[in-house]
Amino acid sequence: MTTPTPLHWKLVIDAADPHAQADFWAAALHYEPEDNSALVQQLLEMGALPAAATVDFHGRPAFRDLMAVRHPDDPYDKDRGTGLGRRLLFQRVPEPKTTKNRLHLDLHPGPDHRDAEVERLTTLGASVLRRVTEPAGTWVVMTDPEGNEFCVA
Numbered sequence: 393m394t395t396p397t398p399l400h401w402k403l404v405i406d407a408a409d410p411h412a413q414a415d416f417w418a419a420a421l422h423y424e425p426e427d428n429s430a431l432v433q434q435l436l437e438m439g440a441l442p443a444a445a446t447v448d449f450h451g452r453p454a455f456r457d458l459m460a461v462r463h464p465d466d467p468y469d470k471d472r473g474t475g476l477g478r479r480l481l482f483q484r485v486p487e488p489k490t491t492k493n494r495l496h497l498d499l500h501p502g503p504d505h506r507d508a509e510v511e512r513l514t515t516l517g518a519s520v521l522r523r524v525t526e527p528a529g530t531w532v533v534m535t536d537p538e539g540n541e542f543c544v545a
Contacts, residue, residue: 402460402479403497406489408538410482411449414459416537417480419516420499423461428473429453457484489539497542498531506532510544518542 407413418425429452435441436453447456459482462468466477501509510520510532517537524531531545 400476400479402475402481403495404481404483405540406485407482408484408488410457410459410484411447411454413482413536413538414461414480416517417482418461420513420518420536421461421480422464423480424464425450426460426462426468426473426475426479427452428455431472431474458482493541496540499542499544501544503530506530506544510534513544 405413414425417423432441432446432453432455436443436446445456446453448454449459460475461480462475463478466475466479468475468477499509499513513534514520518534521533521535521541524533529545531543533541533543535541
C-alpha cells in the first residue's frame with residue numbers, strides 16, 4: 393500500500409476588501425501575496441476577463457474580487473502565480489461579518505514571544521479581543537482588520 397501524497401490546500405476567507413486582508417495576513421504570517429498579474433493580463437487580452445473585474449494591486453493587475461497569500465517556501469505555478477501549497481484566499485462578499493467565526497487561525501510564536509507578536513499584529517491593524525489564561529494554556533484572542541477572530545498562543 394502506498395502512502396497518499398499530501399493534498400495542497402487553501403483556506404478561503406470572505407472579505408469586504410480582499411486586497412487589504414491579503415496585505416494584513418501576508419505581513420502577519422510572513423507569507424507572500426500571490427502575483428497573478430501574468431494570468432490576469434492574459435485573460436484581459438483574450439477578452440475572457442473584463443477590465444472592470446481587475447484592480448491595480450501594488451503596481452500590477454490583479455483580480456478585483458480575489459487575492460491570495462502563500463507560504464514563501466511552498467511551490468507555485470510560475471505562469472499563473474498561484475501557490476501550490478499552504479494558502480489563504482480572500483474573496484469579496486457583499487455582506488458584512490455577522491457572527492463568531494466557525495474556523496480561525498492560531499498563530500504560535502511561543503510564550504516568550506507572544507506579547508511582542510501581539511504588539512506587532514496590533515501595529516498591522518489587528519485588535520486584542522481578550523486575554524485567556526486557563527489550565528490548558530495562555531493565549532490572546534485577536535481580530536483582524538475586518539473583525540475575524542484569531543488566536544496568538
